Amino acid sequence: MPDGRHEEEQAIAGTGMGGTMDLGVDEAETLEKRPEGPDGSGPQDKPRSLWSDAWRDLRRNPVFILSGLVILFLVFISLWPSAITSGSPLKCDLSKAQEGSQSGHPFGFDGQGCDVYTRTVYGARTSVAVGVLATLGVAVLGSVLGALAGFFGGISDSVLSRITDVFFAIPVVLGGLVLLSVITSNTIWPVIGFIVLLGWPQISRIARGAVITAKQNDYVQAARALGASNSRLVLRHIAPNAVAPVIVVATIALGTYIALEATLSYLGVGLKPPSVSWGIDISAASPYVRNAPHALLWPSGALAITVLAFIMLGDAVRDALDPKLR
Amino acid sequence: MLLEVRDLHVEFRTRDGIARAVNGVSYGVDAGETLAVLGESGSGKSVTAQAVMGILDIPPGRITGGEVIFQGRDLLKLKEEERRRVRGAEMAMIFQDALSSLNPVISVGDQLAEMFTVHRGMSRKDARAKAVELMDRVRIPAARERVRQYPHQFSGGMRQRIMIAMALALEPALIIADEPTTALDVTVQAQVMELLAELQRELRMGLILITHDLGVVADVADRIAVMYAGRIVESAPVHDIYKAPAHPYTRGLLDSIPRLDQKGQELYAIKGLPPSLTHIPPGCAFHPRCPLARDVCRTDEPPLYEVSATRGSACHFWRECLNG
Numbered sequence: 001m002p003d004g005r006h007e008e009e010q011a012i013a014g015t016g017m018g019g020t021m022d023l024g025v026d027e028a029e030t031l032e033k034r035p036e037g038p039d040g041s042g043p044q045d046k047p048r049s050l051w052s053d054a055w056r057d058l059r060r061n062p063v064f065i066l067s068g069l070v071i072l073f074l075v076f077i078s079l080w081p082s083a084i085t086s087g088s089p090l091k092c093d094l095s096k097a098q099e100g101s102q103s104g105h106p107f108g109f110d111g112q113g114c115d116v117y118t119r120t121v122y123g124a125r126t127s128v129a130v131g132v133l134a135t136l137g138v139a140v141l142g143s144v145l146g147a148l149a150g151f152f153g154g155i156s157d158s159v160l161s162r163i164t165d166v167f168f169a170i171p172v173v174l175g176g177l178v179l180l181s182v183i184t185s186n187t188i189w190p191v192i193g194f195i196v197l198l199g200w201p202q203i204s205r206i207a208r209g210a211v212i213t214a215k216q217n218d219y220v221q222a223a224r225a226l227g228a229s230n231s232r233l234v235l236r237h238i239a240p241n242a243v244a245p246v247i248v249v250a251t252i253a254l255g256t257y258i259a260l261e262a263t264l265s266y267l268g269v270g271l272k273p274p275s276v277s278w279g280i281d282i283s284a285a286s287p288y289v290r291n292a293p294h295a296l297l298w299p300s301g302a303l304a305i306t307v308l309a310f311i312m313l314g315d316a317v318r319d320a321l322d323p324k325l326r
Numbered sequence: 327m328l329l330e331v332r333d334l335h336v337e338f339r340t341r342d343g344i345a346r347a348v349n350g351v352s353y354g355v356d357a358g359e360t361l362a363v364l365g366e367s368g369s370g371k372s373v374t375a376q377a378v379m380g381i382l383d384i385p386p387g388r389i390t391g392g393e394v395i396f397q398g399r400d401l402l403k404l405k406e407e408e409r410r411r412v413r414g415a416e417m418a419m420i421f422q423d424a425l426s427s428l429n430p431v432i433s434v435g436d437q438l439a440e441m442f443t444v445h446r447g448m449s450r451k452d453a454r455a456k457a458v459e460l461m462d463r464v465r466i467p468a469a470r471e472r473v474r475q476y477p478h479q480f481s482g483g484m485r486q487r488i489m490i491a492m493a494l495a496l497e498p499a500l501i502i503a504d505e506p507t508t509a510l511d512v513t514v515q516a517q518v519m520e521l522l523a524e525l526q527r528e529l530r531m532g533l534i535l536i537t538h539d540l541g542v543v544a545d546v547a548d549r550i551a552v553m554y555a556g557r558i559v560e561s562a563p564v565h566d567i568y569k570a571p572a573h574p575y576t577r578g579l580l581d582s583i584p585r586l587d588q589k590g591q592e593l594y595a596i597k598g599l600p601p602s603l604t605h606i607p608p609g610c611a612f613h614p615r616c617p618l619a620r621d622v623c624r625t626d627e628p629p630l631y632e633v634s635a636t637r638g639s640a641c642h643f644w645r646e647c648l649n650g
Contacts, residue, residue: 222428
């Protein structure tokens, strides 16, 4: 027994020795590597920003990938519609009016005998152009005015906030019917102008709130105490921390602006023929929907998918940018 | 005098009425001198400092009277753009919480370098070199490597050193430190205070140290101004105050420091609460809490009586207080 015990002790001592020796080697290795680590040049120490965190989240989000692909496809066919259709949206043959799907014309023909497939493809251009340009206008105007109100506060805030309220009070469709019916120009610009006019208060409110929150950070006060000017405070210290909510709301709004353009065109005050727009096609197809439902379904479906894609993208971006949801 | 505050009044408009945060504060700092401003939360010590720096939020704040004479000119009469040039370059401020006082998305090196690019128009490369130099100066190890790191990668003490470096970057004549060590560990507090005091001596700056920590004050201050309800109640060289306070409020503060020789006994506390700034008591603001209070204290506001050439006390019965 004592012998056995002795052996056991030896064995333990042996492994112990081996253990410490291994440990010694490990330590030597880490010591050699160390100069990189704590200095911050090592890859693990690379600071991750809100944006890189958000990007990491988004890349794994199927909703983002799906809506992103749909939007990329839409942008592509808006820029090069001839890549997927050889026809012209304005070349119509009345003898084929309301005919269904046939070879070379997968979506059939509408009431005027125009090819629905070609018109749906070309309609994307109008929708994307109106959506993107109106959103840009709204985002720029809204965030500048909102940031001014939030940063300066006091009287300028009160005045701007009341103006915001006034614009909020205008009913969108009624306002569109009244304002756009007096305009004869048949381009996308009056529609964009109208959307910007009614859309900026939404972004302005968001930007104002975000700037007020960011302004209260101690480092803004500290930067001021060290002599930073107002423009520097806003651009360098406040804007980077206030821009995220604006981006989210603008992305979601983009989808609704596309729907709004279709609505206005449907009502006859947005774009008018011979312009090509989903709204115009939906409007033209609705009287004979019983005879030729396909002429209504394809442009409506395209519109619904487009709006949905932008709203889903906005949702995904919001989830990724809001640390509280992680 | 490097800085002289004369009869400063600051009000805030609130829902409950006008809060009189600063009611006739006067103090001065010489080059190379350290003035400690002592007082509870809400005594007006930070608001006075913000008014001196010109970073008071207006509105709701409003400076209703007084002068801030800095290097011979009244800062309150300068245009905002001129005041901005004074800030950072000629007077700078260090805040309590260095983590929230540094922009989390900009590297510390860039934040330091900005002091030089903005105020001095230096090139980015030169400014970066200056940033490393500054970090060395406040004894941040491996400054050359760490200059690219972000605030959250530094410990509390190191962050406060970076704040100090930013404040000292342009070698201002005056530094206001608003509770610079409150957020730090006790051991780190001592190191940071030591560093601040040393740099102050080196650069012969005036230092206004705002604090409620009497321990910090004893080591570094030359003079002490004790504030209560927006007024200075006692102003004296540091040793005089510790030897014998001439105001019952100062006495109360000193008596509430825990002491080793009183182990096991109950710690003294000044009874009552500081007054609401919207309803400051008439007469001496301290009278509801004062052990020496008499009828005259309820009606007559005491002026700052001259106790000696270098010392003042706003107590009708300062002699009594001084004799214990």
